[in-house]
Amino acid sequence: MFQSFESHASPDQGPPRLAALRAKLRENGLSGFIVPRADEHQGEYVAARDERLQWLTGFTGSAGFCIVLPDIAGVFIDGRYRVQVKTQVDLAHFTPVNWPEIQGGEWLAQHLTKGVVAYDPWLHTPKEIAKLQAALDKTEVTLRPTANHVDAIWPDQPGPPRGRAFIHPDHLAGETSAAKRTRLAEVLRKAGQRAAVITLPDSLCWLFNLRGADVPRNPILHGFAILHDNGCAGLYADTRKFDAETIQQLGPDVTLVPPENFLPTIYDLTGQLVFLQTFLPIHYPFYDLKGPVLLDMSSAPVIVHSALVAAGLEVIDGDDPCRLPKACKNAAEIAATREAHLRDGAAMAEFLRWLDEQAPKGGLTEISVVQALEGFRRATNALHDISFDTICGAGPNGAIMHYRVTEETNRPVRQNELLLVDSGAQYLDGTTDITRTIAIGDPGQEARECYTRVLQGLIAISRVRFPKGLAGRDIDALARFNLWVAGQDYDHGTGHGVGAFLSVHEGPQRISRLSEVPLEPGMILSNEPGYYREGAFGIRLENLIVVGTALALGDNRAQMSFETLTFVPFDRRLILTAELSPGERAWLDAYHAEVLEKLAARVSGPTLEWLKGACAPI
Numbered sequence: 001m002f003q004s005f006e007s008h009a010s011p012d013q014g015p016p017r018l019a020a021l022r023a024k025l026r027e028n029g030l031s032g033f034i035v036p037r038a039d040e041h042q043g044e045y046v047a048a049r050d051e052r053l054q055w056l057t058g059f060t061g062s063a064g065f066c067i068v069l070p071d072i073a074g075v076f077i078d079g080r081y082r083v084q085v086k087t088q089v090d091l092a093h094f095t096p097v098n099w100p101e102i103q104g105g106e107w108l109a110q111h112l113t114k115g116v117v118a119y120d121p122w123l124h125t126p127k128e129i130a131k132l133q134a135a136l137d138k139t140e141v142t143l144r145p146t147a148n149h150v151d152a153i154w155p156d157q158p159g160p161p162r163g164r165a166f167i168h169p170d171h172l173a174g175e176t177s178a179a180k181r182t183r184l185a186e187v188l189r190k191a192g193q194r195a196a197v198i199t200l201p202d203s204l205c206w207l208f209n210l211r212g213a214d215v216p217r218n219p220i221l222h223g224f225a226i227l228h229d230n231g232c233a234g235l236y237a238d239t240r241k242f243d244a245e246t247i248q249q250l251g252p253d254v255t256l257v258p259p260e261n262f263l264p265t266i267y268d269l270t271g272q273l274v275f276l277q278t279f280l281p282i283h284y285p286f287y288d289l290k291g292p293v294l295l296d297m298s299s300a301p302v303i304v305h306s307a308l309v310a311a312g313l314e315v316i317d318g319d320d321p322c323r324l325p326k327a328c329k330n331a332a333e334i335a336a337t338r339e340a341h342l343r344d345g346a347a348m349a350e351f352l353r354w355l356d357e358q359a360p361k362g363g364l365t366e367i368s369v370v371q372a373l374e375g376f377r378r379a380t381n382a383l384h385d386i387s388f389d390t391i392c393g394a395g396p397n398g399a400i401m402h403y404r405v406t407e408e409t410n411r412p413v414r415q416n417e418l419l420l421v422d423s424g425a426q427y428l429d430g431t432t433d434i435t436r437t438i439a440i441g442d443p444g445q446e447a448r449e450c451y452t453r454v455l456q457g458l459i460a461i462s463r464v465r466f467p468k469g470l471a472g473r474d475i476d477a478l479a480r481f482n483l484w485v486a487g488q489d490y491d492h493g494t495g496h497g498v499g500a501f502l503s504v505h506e507g508p509q510r511i512s513r514l515s516e517v518p519l520e521p522g523m524i525l526s527n528e529p530g531y532y533r534e535g536a537f538g539i540r541l542e543n544l545i546v547v548g549t550a551l552a553l554g555d556n557r558a559q560m561s562f563e564t565l566t567f568v569p570f571d572r573r574l575i576l577t578a579e580l581s582p583g584e585r586a587w588l589d590a591y592h593a594e595v596l597e598k599l600a601a602r603v604s605g606p607t608l609e610w611l612k613g614a615c616a617p618i
Helices: 011-027 052-057 084-088 104-111 126-135 149-153 177-190 201-208 244-250 302-310 323-327 331-361 366-378 395-399 445-463 476-485 582-602 605-614
Strands: 032-036 065-068 073-077 095-098 114-119 140-145 195-198 224-228 233-236 254-257 265-267 273-275 293-295 315-317 383-386 391-394 417-423 425-427 434-440 465-467 495-497 506-511 524-527 530-533 537-540 543-549 559-564
Touching: 011 032, 011 052, 011 065, 011 149, 032 052, 032 149, 052 065, 052 149, 065 104, 073 084, 073 104, 104 126, 126 140, 126 302, 140 302, 177 195, 177 201, 177 224, 177 323, 195 201, 201 224, 201 233, 201 323, 244 254, 293 302, 302 315, 323 506, 331 366, 331 425, 331 434, 331 543, 331 582, 331 605, 366 383, 366 391, 366 417, 391 395, 395 417, 395 530, 395 537, 417 537, 434 445, 434 537, 445 476, 445 524, 445 530, 445 537, 445 543, 445 559, 445 582, 506 524, 582 605
Parallel strands: 032 114, 073 095, 114 140, 195 293, 233 254, 293 315
Antiparallel strands: 032 065, 065 073, 195 224, 224 233, 265 273, 383 425, 391 417, 417 434, 465 559, 495 506, 495 524, 524 543, 530 537, 543 559
């Protein structure tokens, strides 16, 4: 199996590790250290060697950080993890902090009056550190870049990942790497920029039509790149990951260079930049760069910005030039993604039919459900990997938004409860992500009421037409309306971006009250409202959607709409039909009719019969 069920950390490991870190800080005359869940590429997904936050605290969430001070260690977590963190950290030694409501700088100023707080300059961005420093301006607290002090006390820290790099074929990418580099180089020239430094792994994969295996579940390659205004590029990645065919695919205008040659500097423990000219590569040293150089200050490490400035180059703060083009999928990528979703939809239908047959018999557990679902996806003979560890929460575990079942937490699937299953797959032609909440027996009227409100939110996003130029923040409330009327809500965004056989969480597109990026044709997003009752149940429903242009109506204003990519039935047993408007009922019936039409030829005979009932008009 791709998914395993061992526990990665436990609360009892945290206190001695925290004590060792504090001793190391005292040894170096430091008052604190910031431990983010980040690597040198600032991506959401990190390799085992970069799981410093988890190793120190026991918290396994995908976002957050810890600030360690002499008398307190704050673990900063957002709304998705406030239930989970209580079970994973030793609350006598670590203090959960509600973030972003409470910002790190604000908290630090409150708990430390003077001293030096260290941070690893590879693991923070210039904007992040500037924001922290601004909050400390009226204090006697200073921030200092240093070596990583968690690494210094982690005796069995894993080594760097060495997953194989491989080619993502042009017919799936829809554009050659050379064409992408030429297109972006023209943008640089028009902006008067001579080069762009790229640090995000999924941007590298998109730009060079490569994929890798350097983090779990997402086929990305670790590395850095310098793209010049003539379309030539230096790719700084572990050359041992590349075979001859993959190197040849890069072409003559791309130079593959070991990553240790990316930075013409090293950091000493005093935070001073020291240039080592003999450390530089021949082809792409920073001292041969001509400015201005584009750098995304919200994703590049501090040390990269420092090196460019120390080299005397003009640095332009701007968006990673790959992020928006990558987010706007071309026709080939969308066609491939549609096929991946139909394949995955058929596997999900087989799974849901199996679940309906097996659940009444008893004996199922969260782990056995996860194993069965992966088995149905494997049966497609096209599964490259799962796109994240399946979230399978029975009863109260469903209220833990990013719950990962382990041997220790494994819960029986009991009668008269809800079962939340959030899962996805990586196929060579697309990335999927789907959530369904299923009735096991009769979970009760209140569960059906909440489920119906969540479904209404998903339908609202699915049906909406909106003016061109609006962002995710402008439509996020549509998914919450019925919940708000009932005095309910959920503490996560309504949708995240999704890559094309890349990261299952992709920026910059989102459906969130925080998102200011206009939604553009080709952007793939999740549509996943939810509701969670701690200690009782969780409900989430999720389809993937792609932005497209809408047919002109009314006064012919340019409008956008969503095409649904996911085709799997919703649990009709949980829907209070009388609560749906005529428009909502019409959408649901049309959706289910399309599910049956698209999947009929792709499923087994027993599942087809099950689908006919599951997709019947309400």
